[in-house]
Amino acid sequence: MAAAVDAVREAFGELRAGNFVLPAREVFGDGAVLVMSAYHSPTRTAVVKTIGIALDQVPAIRATVVWTGAGEQLVADGTSITTLRTGAVVGVATDLLAAADATRLTVIGTGAQSADQVRAVLAVRRIAEVTLVGRDAGKAAALARALSEEFPEVKFGSGTDIDAGVGDAEVICCATSSSTPLFRADALPERVHVNAIGAFRPTMSELPRDLLASASLVVVDQEEAALEESGEVIDAVESGALPRTSLLALGDALADPPTPSGRTVFKSVGLGPQDWAIAKLLAES
Template sequence: MTMPEAIDAVRQAFVGLAAEEFDLPPRQAFSDSRSLVMAVHHRPTKSTAVKVISVEVERDPVITGTVVYSHPDGQFVADAVPLTTLRTGAVVGVATDLLADEHASHLALLGAGAQAADQVRAVHAVRPLKKLVVFNRNAKKAEALLESLRDELPGTVMDTAANADEAVEDADVVCCATASTMPLFRCESLKERVHVNAIGSYRPVMRELPQELLATAGVVVVDQVEAALSEAGEIIRAVQSGVLRLESLVELGAALGNPPLREGRTVFKSVGVAVQDWAVARLKA
């Protein structure tokens, strides 16, 4: 399937989530979030997706696991790795299309791991890229990522950055895809009009975004408030410290139904929810 197909499927799934079409229990985490179980049931189609994954940050690939999609006519089993990178990219595509300036064309990508390529593909699908800058602590991985994407992005200027602040300073869109436990960049390094996606942190001890960004952003969108408050380290810290009001968080499904203004700095924070897995798996059913 193509990235635009996945983006459309995930967009409709979040609209359905806002319309209460899904039974979506909280994600189950074991062994300090090294083992995760995610399940969802779509009542209109009587279909269910269940994903079981193992996460080891020092391993390559970081994620291993299986997705089972079942519906009244049967079921299938899929490798969780490509499905997870695709559905995570797709939700970033949905958020970027919703929140980024319509003329955005310069992407800064922080992180060059397994999720990185689909982050680029997703942003490019909704905001064709003229420039891509990548920062990774291992510069060779950043260079290898760019080389792997050259044929897909003809005409796009590509470069690596020496640090995260340098990478983001002129970007229209920023994507964070790391396992960091500390903010990756300073808020003042960003342009006044920029959209920032963060998909790397999924545990309370992890965070990629500076609190100042969350405190001053025009809108902070999350995939699901309940999930963000239990798993997204930067959201948890910002709410607990009082720099981000809980009631100001907007769920993606609600934002799709009532789009916020595209102005100033906007943020999308995702920890990943099972409706994304369901949406992409359903395309293969």
């Protein structure tokens, strides 16, 4: 995960520098199938990912990644790459925006993305306590047990009460397919960093409008993608609660790091350069 975080951080620098050709994501069948691609001009390498999504199945996301370079090609399981690169970008954002001494993490959601959300935050912060919150108490407890074996130095807990889970958190990761906000802004501490990666359609939303309106920083992976695909960002901007000019692209934030205070938010819908970064690591290993 640490290598993935570094690779994704570098990829966002390359994106800001204009070194990627990044076509818009193709969406078919009302979001049942997605196709993402990215071409890195300096290395003349490209990645293409096809994704099938069925939220009523396990796993909900099945994908294949093809990475192509000069005279070489790699085909890999896109499902694993997606969870890894999504975790990695959360690691990048958490390292940038969360309190340096943060020790308490809450993850909302217990699906395929959740474990790599935990791994990513633990890669950039000395987290002592992790709370896993999900609708299914048994599933949340099972994930906590599995992760406690991987990270025996960390205290893991689980439950179904979201408000209780976020009440004293210093870092929060939202990894659900919710169509309505998961919590109220007034349930959060005054100083907290919130990552949201689960909602990837305009009809989906994990964050309340008033959190985006009151946050000191709202960072997105890319402004254009967020305004096209993030339900919570679209709602906040169209309602006037969040000025579009307040959105800060991750690449810009990395180039000129802000001074975080109060509540901060990172919203990701996922970009091709993230897949490219992980596939490149695989190709070079």
